[in-house]
Amino acid sequence: MAKPIAVYNDVHKSFGDVEVLKGIDLEIAPAEKVALIGPSGSGKTTIIRMLMTLEQPTSGTIVVDGQYLWHMEKNGELVPANEKHLRQVRGDIGMVFQHFNLFPHMSILENCMVAPINVKGVPKKEARERSVEMLEKVGLGDKLDDYPSQLSGGQKQRVAMARALVMRPKIMLFDEVTSALDPELVGEVLEVIRDIAKEGEMAMVLVTHEMDFARDIADRVVFLDEGRIAEQGTPEQVLENSESERLNSFLSRFRS
Amino acid sequence: MKGINITITVLIASAILSYLVAFIAGFGRLSNNIFIRKFTGFYVEVFRGTSLIVQLFWFYYALPGLFDIHLASDFWAAVIAIAMNYGAYMSEIVRGSILSVAKGQREAATALNMSRFQRMRLVILPQAVRMMLPEFGNYLIQMLKATSLVSLVGLTDILYHGDIFRSTHLSLAPTVYILILVFYFILALPLIWLTRWAEKQSSKGVASE
Numbered sequence: 001m002a003k004p005i006a007v008y009n010d011v012h013k014s015f016g017d018v019e020v021l022k023g024i025d026l027e028i029a030p031a032e033k034v035a036l037i038g039p040s041g042s043g044k045t046t047i048i049r050m051l052m053t054l055e056q057p058t059s060g061t062i063v064v065d066g067q068y069l070w071h072m073e074k075n076g077e078l079v080p081a082n083e084k085h086l087r088q089v090r091g092d093i094g095m096v097f098q099h100f101n102l103f104p105h106m107s108i109l110e111n112c113m114v115a116p117i118n119v120k121g122v123p124k125k126e127a128r129e130r131s132v133e134m135l136e137k138v139g140l141g142d143k144l145d146d147y148p149s150q151l152s153g154g155q156k157q158r159v160a161m162a163r164a165l166v167m168r169p170k171i172m173l174f175d176e177v178t179s180a181l182d183p184e185l186v187g188e189v190l191e192v193i194r195d196i197a198k199e200g201e202m203a204m205v206l207v208t209h210e211m212d213f214a215r216d217i218a219d220r221v222v223f224l225d226e227g228r229i230a231e232q233g234t235p236e237q238v239l240e241n242s243e244s245e246r247l248n249s250f251l252s253r254f255r256s
Numbered sequence: 257m258k259g260i261n262i263t264i265t266v267l268i269a270s271a272i273l274s275y276l277v278a279f280i281a282g283f284g285r286l287s288n289n290i291f292i293r294k295f296t297g298f299y300v301e302v303f304r305g306t307s308l309i310v311q312l313f314w315f316y317y318a319l320p321g322l323f324d325i326h327l328a329s330d331f332w333a334a335v336i337a338i339a340m341n342y343g344a345y346m347s348e349i350v351r352g353s354i355l356s357v358a359k360g361q362r363e364a365a366t367a368l369n370m371s372r373f374q375r376m377r378l379v380i381l382p383q384a385v386r387m388m389l390p391e392f393g394n395y396l397i398q399m400l401k402a403t404s405l406v407s408l409v410g411l412t413d414i415l416y417h418g419d420i421f422r423s424t425h426l427s428l429a430p431t432v433y434i435l436i437l438v439f440y441f442i443l444a445l446p447l448i449w450l451t452r453w454a455e456k457q458s459s460k461g462v463a464s465e
Contacts (some may be wrong), residue, residue: 052363052366052367053366054363054366054367083371083372087369087371090366090369091369093367094367094368095367097360097363097364097367099360101358101360101361101363101364102364103361103364103378103379103383104383105382105383105386114368114378115368115369115370118370118374118378119368119369119370119371119374160364163368164367164368167368167369
């Protein structure tokens with residue numbers, strides 16, 4: 001396996017007295033597509049939120065592309081990272097949220113342009129070209145000047161993906177991106193994710209309840225249960241041939 | 257009638273200064289630094305908890321007498337009193353609006369690797385200001401009416417001139433006060449329209465939970 005792009009070492013996370021993650025060890029290879037599945041409350045979302053620096057691990061380390069994410073080395077010791085260090089490391093990571101979180105005071109195009117210009121210092125003209133190109137790719141080339149409130153949920157989520165992609169991350173995180181959508185809009189969003197996955201070079205971690213979709217695009221499926229990784233392997237191994245009772249009873253809820 | 261220009265200049269100067277105070281104190285209360293937070297909290301409670309007219313007298317009579325602090329002129333003593341008072345109230349609006357921008361907005365900005373300052377400048381504040389506008393408008397109208405208190409420290413505003421006129425034409429007292437009311441109302445009208453417009457603006461383009 002190539003040098004991993006992200007590594008979790010014995011990561012724990014508690015909210016107050018509740019320990020949500022009880023020791024996660026996970027490696028993600030460059031360009032690997034990983035689907036995280038599991039019952040609600042099993043900690044899937046927390047895993048990717050820690051990678052996006054939205055949630056700080058209680059203990060353990062996360063390494064991104066060879067650099068500690070939540071720590072930095074100082075005189076040979078690991079100390080908590082400061083804002084500057086976090087910014088430097090998380091530049092490789094992008095995320096799409098369940099509730100889109102588009103900026104409502106900006107047009108679709110501005111939503112995509114704001115970060116490249118202000119965070120990466122991309123010249124305005126180039127940022128515009130990149131954003132237009134990305135919005136066309138997600139099928140919204142004709143909505144550039146619309147505002148988020150004018151779009152359907154599926155369209156909003158596609159904008160959110162374009163916005164994250166314009167930053168050219170090495171890892172993209174998808175946090176239940178279809179859960180807040182009306183059923184008839186789920187397809188168009190999954191279609192776009194499939195297209196992105198096909199292009200290949202970017203690692204993707206998807207928290208999802210769409211089992212058929214996970215089977216389709218994931219190289220590896222990870223089943224989380226009560227804060228631990230209970231099973232992992234290829235989609236066939238995990239979704240079809242597992243002996244685990246917990247996993248099979250979880251999966252049976254998705255078979256109709 | 258004379259005095260309108262004084263009323264208007266006092267209003268404009270206190271409005272600008274009070275918005276400035278409101279933003280400084282509002283951010284102060286959100287600061288990570290506990291001393292700044294406590295200090296601005298103390299300021300806000302003191303100025304909200306005491307009457308404007310007493311504060312006005314303080315700036316005008318007590319400060320020069322007690323500490324030999326002279327605030328440039330009567331005009332500035334009045335303006336600073338009004339601005340500090342309304343700034344205290346409006347700092348709560350600044351603080352509340354910033355806090356009520358949806359958490360997801362901050363997270364999305366973080367996910368795009370914006371710095372703390374960029375998150376505030378590009379994402380949080382533009383939305384928070386939209387929420388502040390209608391309340392700011394309301395306070396502006398109240399401030400207009402509060403400017404009438406400056407007649408008590410010798411500034412020659414509308415009310416001051418009205419009072420003088422009434423004292424020489426006692427029989428006209430009702431007419432004079434009706435006229436003064438009408439003047440205040442006419443001055444308030446554009447501010448009321450401004451507030452309505454601000455309310456419309458604020459209903460667009462905000463994500464809050």
